[in-house]
Amino acid sequence: xxxxxxxxxxxxxxxxxxxxxxxxxxxxxxxxxxxxxxxxxxxxxxxxxxxxxxxxxxxxxxxxxxxxxxxxxxxxxxxxxxxxxxxxxxxxxxxxxxxxxxxxxxxxxxxxxxxxxxxxxxxxxxxxxxxxxxxxxxxxxxxxxxxxxxxxxxxxxxxxxxxxxxxxxxxxxxxxxxxxxxxxxxxxxxxxxxxxxxxxxxxxxxxxxxxxxxxxxxxxxxxxxxxxxxxxxxxxxxxxxxxxxxxxxxxxxxxxxxxxxxxxxxxxxxxxxxxxxxxxxxxxxxxxxxxxxxxxxxxxxxxxxxxxxxxxxxxxxxxxxxxxxxxxxxxxxx
Numbered sequence: 001x002x003x004x005x006x007x008x009x010x011x012x013x014x015x016x017x018x019x020x021x022x023x024x025x026x027x028x029x030x031x032x033x034x035x036x037x038x039x040x041x042x043x044x045x046x047x048x049x050x051x052x053x054x055x056x057x058x059x060x061x062x063x064x065x066x067x068x069x070x071x072x073x074x075x076x077x078x079x080x081x082x083x084x085x086x087x088x089x090x091x092x093x094x095x096x097x098x099x100x101x102x103x104x105x106x107x108x109x110x111x112x113x114x115x116x117x118x119x120x121x122x123x124x125x126x127x128x129x130x131x132x133x134x135x136x137x138x139x140x141x142x143x144x145x146x147x148x149x150x151x152x153x154x155x156x157x158x159x160x161x162x163x164x165x166x167x168x169x170x171x172x173x174x175x176x177x178x179x180x181x182x183x184x185x186x187x188x189x190x191x192x193x194x195x196x197x198x199x200x201x202x203x204x205x206x207x208x209x210x211x212x213x214x215x216x217x218x219x220x221x222x223x224x225x226x227x228x229x230x231x232x233x234x235x236x237x238x239x240x241x242x243x244x245x246x247x248x249x250x251x252x253x254x255x256x257x258x259x260x261x262x263x264x265x266x267x268x269x270x271x272x273x274x275x276x277x278x279x280x281x282x283x284x285x286x287x288x289x290x291x292x293x294x295x296x297x298x299x300x301x302x303x304x305x306x307x308x309x310x311x312x313x314x315x316x317x318x319x320x321x322x323x324x325x326x327x328x329x330x331x332x333x334x
Contacts, residue, residue: 006244006253007044008263014040015266016303018125019273023298026274026281027291033222038128039185039230039237041270045132046189047196047241049139050151054197060140067136071129071267073317074309078271079104079123091278096122107133109177119173125270134178135186151194158187182230188238196245207246214240262307268314269306276301 014037021034053063083101086094095113103110104121109130112120120127138157142150165179195201202210217236221228247253262269277298284294 003260004245004248005255005260006248007048007241009256009259010040010044010241010244010263011266012259012262013037014044015262015269015306016299018270019277019302019306020295020299022125022274023277023280023295023302026277027284027295027298029291029295031222031295032228033218035228036218036221036233036237039182039233040240041128042131042182042185043189043192043234043237043241045135046186046191047193047245048189049135049186050190050193051197053139053143054147054193058143060143063143064136064140067133069321070318071132073321074268074271074314075123075126075129076105077313078275079121079126081275082122094122109173111173119177123271123274125274130177131183131186135183151190154190155187158183180230182234185230185234185237188234189241192238192242192245195242196249199249201242201249202246204247204250204252207243207250210239210243211247212243214243262303265307265310265314268310269303272306272309273299273302276305 017034017037017040019034021031021037024031024034052058058066082091082094083096085091086096093114097113100110100113101122102108104123104126107121107130109119109127110121112118112124114120119130121130139154142154142157145153161179162181162184165175168175170176170179192201201207214236217239218233220226221232226232244253280298280301281294284291284297289297
């Protein structure tokens with residue numbers, strides 16, 4: 001498939017937004033709107049999964065295996081580092097239980113032993129991967145259906161979950177997670193993917209307007225302290241992605257190599273950044289460095305660590321697993 005540079009740019013910006021959010025939060029400041037990078041990620045995920053499956057048909061099993069191969073290795077490595085660090089005392093505030101560790105590794109939403117009000121895995125930002133895995137499972141199930149029924153079925157299932165959650169107000173972590181309205185962002189991304197494949201998207205002018213409006217909306221939420229949740233951020237994320245792919249379809253989007261690279265490494269940046277931020281913040285608390293400077297240095301360190309992890313961990317693992325799969329599936333000489 002042709003690389004969509006606009007999608008890569010958005011992945012880069014979304015990852016950096018989350019990095020700055022955590023850096024500010026852990027240094028005593030706030031950059032609340034940075035957390036909206038997750039909403040952008042979810043819309044992008046739906047868009048990519050839909051366009052990939054439509055342009056390069058794949059079996060449900062192959063789809064799931066590809067996704068596990070892409071997501072699991074790096075996530076397990078960072079989670080293992082967190083567990084090991086907690087055991088040797090590097091993370092004294094991190095409480096561990098066997099069930100929570102197992103749930104974290106298997107992407108099962110559980111309440112955190114550190115804060116019973118939060119449904120977090122050992123690696124806190126991994127909560128988004130619980131949603132991703134849920135989306136992958138439902139998406140894979142829809143691949144069993146005839147092509148003409150897939151999108152409607154996907155929409156129907158996710159809408160039904162959200163409606164059920166609004167009616168029954170579940171208390172179990174599993175149902176609380178899978179009935180949140182935020183799951184509709186995946187579906188919205190899939191709808192955008194279908195519109196893009198059919199060529200039914202706005203032109204350059206309206207696309208640029210959507211992008212400006214979305215960025216302005218995010219800024220207003222941060223500056224004015226407006227309500228911050230998927231109800232407000234979701235539509236802005238959808239508008240941002242739609243605007244970006246519309247501008248790219250017009251042929252007027254420049255190719256920016258550094259942003260493309262950061263987009264490629266966005267998953268590793270997202271997974272690894274908090275480790276570096278924790279080190280910088282701990283150093284900052286023992287000095288007289290202003291909190292804003294600590295936050296900035298933490299964000300830079302988190303991004304750099306993510307880039308190193310992308311080059312030294314994610315890419316080698318991906319190539320290793322890809323080669324293993326190729327050897328296992330190629331025809332025998334006989």
